[in-house]
Amino acid sequence: MRDKYFAQEVEEKWQKKWEADGAYRVTEDPAKPKYYLLEMLPYPSGRIHMGHVRNYSIGDVIARYRRMCGWNVLHPMGWDAFGLPAENAAIKHGRDPEEWTKSNIHYMRIQLKRLGYSYDWDREITSCNPDYYRWTQWLFLQFYKNGLAYKKAQKVNWCPSCMTVLANEQVVNGHCERCDARVTKRNLEQWFFRITDYAQRLLDNLETLTGWPEHVKTMQHNWIGRSEGMDIEFPLADIPGSLKVFTTRHDTLYGVTYVVIAPEHPAVEALISGKPNEAELRAFVADVIAQEDIERTSEETEKIGMFTGSYAINPVNGEKVPVWIGNYVLMEYGTGAVMGVPAHDQRDFELAKKYGLPIRVVIVPEGGSADMELAQAYEGPGVQVNSGPFDGMHTDQSRQAIADYVEARGHGRRAVHYRLRDWLISRQRFWGAPIPIVYCDACGEVPVPESDLPVLLPSGVKFMPTGQSPLVDCPEFVNTACPRCGGRARRETDTMDTFVCSSWYFLRYTSPHSKDGPWSRAAADYWMPVDQYIGGVEHAVMHLMYARFFTMALKDMGLVGVEEPFTRLLTQGMVLMGGSKMSKSKGNIVDPDDIVAKYGADTARLFTLFASPVERDMEWSDEGVEGCWRFMQRTWRLVGQIMEAKQVEAAADGPVEVAREVRRAAHSALKKVSADIAERYAFNTAIAAIMEFVNALYALKDQAMASQSGRKAVDEALELLILMMAPFAPHLAEELWEVTGHAGSVHDAAWPQVDESALEVSSVEIAVQVNGKVRDRIVVPADAHQEQAVAAALASERVAAAVAGKAVKKTVYVPGKLVNIVVG
RNA sequence: GCCGGAGUGGCGGAAUGGCAGACGCAGGGGACUUAAAAUCCUCUGCCCGCGAGGGCGUGCGGGUUCGAGUCCCGCCUCCGGCACCA
Numbered sequence: 001m002r003d004k005y006f007a008q009e010v011e012e013k014w015q016k017k018w019e020a021d022g023a024y025r026v027t028e029d030p031a032k033p034k035y036y037l038l039e040m041l042p043y044p045s046g047r048i049h050m051g052h053v054r055n056y057s058i059g060d061v062i063a064r065y066r067r068m069c070g071w072n073v074l075h076p077m078g079w080d081a082f083g084l085p086a087e088n089a090a091i092k093h094g095r096d097p098e099e100w101t102k103s104n105i106h107y108m109r110i111q112l113k114r115l116g117y118s119y120d121w122d123r124e125i126t127s128c129n130p131d132y133y134r135w136t137q138w139l140f141l142q143f144y145k146n147g148l149a150y151k152k153a154q155k156v157n158w159c160p161s162c163m164t165v166l167a168n169e170q171v172v173n174g175h176c177e178r179c180d181a182r183v184t185k186r187n188l189e190q191w192f193f194r195i196t197d198y199a200q201r202l203l204d205n206l207e208t209l210t211g212w213p214e215h216v217k218t219m220q221h222n223w224i225g226r227s228e229g230m231d232i233e234f235p236l237a238d239i240p241g242s243l244k245v246f247t248t249r250h251d252t253l254y255g256v257t258y259v260v261i262a263p264e265h266p267a268v269e270a271l272i273s274g275k276p277n278e279a280e281l282r283a284f285v286a287d288v289i290a291q292e293d294i295e296r297t298s299e300e301t302e303k304i305g306m307f308t309g310s311y312a313i314n315p316v317n318g319e320k321v322p323v324w325i326g327n328y329v330l331m332e333y334g335t336g337a338v339m340g341v342p343a344h345d346q347r348d349f350e351l352a353k354k355y356g357l358p359i360r361v362v363i364v365p366e367g368g369s370a371d372m373e374l375a376q377a378y379e380g381p382g383v384q385v386n387s388g389p390f391d392g393m394h395t396d397q398s399r400q401a402i403a404d405y406v407e408a409r410g411h412g413r414r415a416v417h418y419r420l421r422d423w424l425i426s427r428q429r430f431w432g433a434p435i436p437i438v439y440c441d442a443c444g445e446v447p448v449p450e451s452d453l454p455v456l457l458p459s460g461v462k463f464m465p466t467g468q469s470p471l472v473d474c475p476e477f478v479n480t481a482c483p484r485c486g487g488r489a490r491r492e493t494d495t496m497d498t499f500v501c502s503s504w505y506f507l508r509y510t511s512p513h514s515k516d517g518p519w520s521r522a523a524a525d526y527w528m529p530v531d532q533y534i535g536g537v538e539h540a541v542m543h544l545m546y547a548r549f550f551t552m553a554l555k556d557m558g559l560v561g562v563e564e565p566f567t568r569l570l571t572q573g574m575v576l577m578g579g580s581k582m583s584k585s586k587g588n589i590v591d592p593d594d595i596v597a598k599y600g601a602d603t604a605r606l607f608t609l610f611a612s613p614v615e616r617d618m619e620w621s622d623e624g625v626e627g628c629w630r631f632m633q634r635t636w637r638l639v640g641q642i643m644e645a646k647q648v649e650a651a652a653d654g655p656v657e658v659a660r661e662v663r664r665a666a667h668s669a670l671k672k673v674s675a676d677i678a679e680r681y682a683f684n685t686a687i688a689a690i691m692e693f694v695n696a697l698y699a700l701k702d703q704a705m706a707s708q709s710g711r712k713a714v715d716e717a718l719e720l721l722i723l724m725m726a727p728f729a730p731h732l733a734e735e736l737w738e739v740t741g742h743a744g745s746v747h748d749a750a751w752p753q754v755d756e757s758a759l760e761v762s763s764v765e766i767a768v769q770v771n772g773k774v775r776d777r778i779v780v781p782a783d784a785h786q787e788q789a790v791a792a793a794l795a796s797e798r799v800a801a802a803v804a805g806k807a808v809k810k811t812v813y814v815p816g817k818l819v820n821i822v823v824g
Numbered sequence: 825g826c827c828g829g830a831g832u833g834g835c836g837g838a839a840u841g842g843c844a845g846a847c848g849c850a851g852g853g854g855a856c857u858u859a860a861a862a863u864c865c866u867c868u869g870c871c872c873g874c875g876a877g878g879g880c881g882u883g884c885g886g887g888u889u890c891g892a893g894u895c896c897c898g899c900c901u902c903c904g905g906c907a908c909c910a
Contacts, residue, residue: 213828214828215829218827218905219828223906225909246909260910328908334910335910417910537905540905610847612836613837621835621836623836623850627849633863634863684836684847685839685846688847692847766843768843810890812842814891817843818842818843820842821890
């Protein structure tokens with residue numbers, strides 16, 4: 001054995017062997033329990049970063065451990081390959097998006113392979129390949145057929161100078177990031193998925209996801225944002241029609257002093273036209289619409305409004321109330337109209353104060369009165385006043401009573417609204433899966449027949465300096481024949497949101513080469529659901545919600561057998577340097593390539609796992625990496641020194657105590673490591689336990705190697721050590737496995753069993769407390785009874801001094817831990 | 825504002841209600857070396873003390889308990905997510 005561990009050399013050797021042997025290829029095997037382990041697939045941005053290393057190292061520990069425990073483990077990898085950066089590269093550097101993406105994938109695949117993850121690379125998927133996106137398109141068609149895909153108009157950010165749609169992230173302070181022109185809004189007809197149909201199920205099912213972190217479920221819960229209330233019709237006073245408002249506080253219905261609608265509300269036109277200040281009103285509406293939603297809904301933004309000059313009628317008391325337009329009302333939520341109850345809603349209160357609108361109290365708290373002066377809105381419960389037939393009723397009852405009353409008179413009905421909005425999937429982009437729809441002059445909107453899929457992206461297109469999607473200007477793509485009548489038709493030029501591609505990739509992995517469907521039903525039934533999903537918490541809402549929605553919808557269509565895709569979810573923390581997230585702009589990047597080149601893959605893996613618990617953010621530390629590298633070398637030397645010691649004759653027998661200590665160290669480490677991997681995912685403490693074990697072996701080895709019984713114990717200890725290291729440092733473990741004379745791969749070996757008898761001890765050190773304060777430490781037999789332990793404790797000089805002159809009131813004995821003597 | 829998470833040595837962190845600080849880093853001392861690096865051994869929470877020893881310590885204030893980093897109540901700070909959601 002060489003006296004130094006040459007990581008790069010050894011890692012290359014085993015990576016080649018694993019690949020040649022197809023060591024991590026899997027097939028459906030009904031004889032074994034399956035385990036589907038999945039890490040969120042990366043976007044091929046160019047190079048992997050430490051966040052990827054951390055994510056995949058966590059996954060690889062679980063995958064390798066499960067394999068050793070006898071599970072049939074599916075552990076795949078692929079690429080979320082459509083998206084905006086490829087197009088930016090095309091515009092900025094004239095690169096072909098496909099060429100750019102593929103070369104990134106090529107490089108990143110090499111990087112991942114150098115890290116030695118146990119992926120089944122035969123299952124690699126790439127979402128921008130036609131053999132993948134034809135099925136994304138096929139799934140769109142299934143959603144379309146089932147009424148889950150539809151078109152409607154929606155505002156988008158528009159750069160008037162680039163003549164292109166902008167993503168939110170391309171808008172910087174209301175200006176185009178590229179040309180700095182003021183961004184405007186534009187209405188476009190776009191495709192949506194009807195995720196709101198599933199709002200209640202997405203909400204209800206959260207309770208079944210017992211393997212998900214509570215904070216992620218809470219975020220999804222709040223994102224869905226269910227609220228119960230009433231839709232109430234306020235007839236217009238001057239023109240025909242009515243305004244439907246949504247309220248959760250119909251108990252305050254008699255306190256309405258105005259109605260506010262969103263500037264985008266369809267009634268705005270009728271309400272303001274012909275008014276003396278119409279021009280001013282139009283300017284106001286245009287102004288508010290141009291504001292970002294974020295800005296409009298931010299707490300700092302002042303609540304502003306304008307009277308339309310029109311009135312509506314409160315249906316329960318016939319009062320004429322002014323209709324206002326307000327910046328704080330959103331068309332996307334509820335009905336786009338709310339009733340203004342300044343006495344009992346803080347936002348309404350602020351608007352009323354600002355514009356001098358009347359404030360009428362209709363709910364009086366205990367100790368209050370109907371004519372109380374309000375410094376702010378009172379939003380709590382109380383007794384109804386100024387509320388017609390409901391005066392004197394407590395809000396506990398009035399909520400029901402008023403709802404019944406309004407419904408009985410046909411003024412409105414109980415309603416549930418969700419914050420969740422339908423999923424806008426249209427993107428006015430080139431680098432995405434084309435939406436498989438054509439528009440025919442005669443037949444209208446026609447879905448592309450499944451047999452005509454995929455609708456291929458044209459290749460070799462030129463990106464206009466305007467930034468407009470080349471698909472629009474690509475006649476060979478746009479012009480087509482109508483699948484229904486054969487007449488002239490044009491293709492939809494929008495492509496799909498990349499979140500669509502990543503909402504079903506976990507199903508594709510189960511049978512990635514399937515040609516007659518997006519997946520083989522048998523394979524999906526064998527592997528699904530994903531047993532453990534791992535990724536960043538930034539996907540807690542959108543990606544995870546979309547994937548859940550997809551799986552539910554597909555279940556309803558009879559395409560899959562499960563309703564929830566991910567049984568257990570782990571959200572790993574970020575990799576920080578100097579307290580903030582590693583990023584190019586901050587210049588605090590550590591390139592995984594550099595670490596692998598200097599220390600090897602195992603060290604990179606070991607450090608990212610050891611530095612902090614998986615769910616917490618971790619701070620990068622060059623010295624910490626060095627420490628992990630030293631630990632690997634130290635382990636290597638330990639094995640080398642033991643192998644060398646074997647060359648010397650040993651005494652036939654020696655003290656049994658040394659062998660026992662070696663075995664105790666080995667099996668207590670094994671117990672801790674097994675529990676930390678399987679139950680807690682506490683890889684940092686598992687590694688710490690292995691380090692302690694190595695330290696213990698260093699201390700014991702010389703003595704132990706002197707006798708045959710000691711050598712036997714050391715042999716066992718080394719074997720356990722190597723097996724325990726296998727999930728964390730797979731290359732080092734594999735090499736040591738070979739060096740110590742084992743045949744086959746350590747990764748095919750069975751995870752060892754703890755020998756509880758090796759953990760038994762005859763005596764233990766326990767703490768002695770007096771009134772809860774530690775005064776001494778004593779050694780007692782492991783099976784000592786309370787009287788024995790207390791007697792031994794009182795025999796201690798220090799304890800006696802602390803107890804002296806006081807009466808012992810009580811003693812507490814926790815075997816193996818402590819004695820507490822309570823004196824008074 | 826709402827929701828979630830976190831506050832422990834010089835640093836990353838450890839601790840089923842039971843010896844606070846495992847393990848690692850950094851630092852001190854020693855061995856080896858002509859020397860350095862590497863390695864090995866050893867010390868290392870803070871304060872007082874020559875010492876034996878004593879006191880104080882897990883963001884702050886209370887509480888429960890024989891015993892609280894851990895449980896309960898009330899705050900503070902930081903991080904993340906969402907945010908005028910009617």
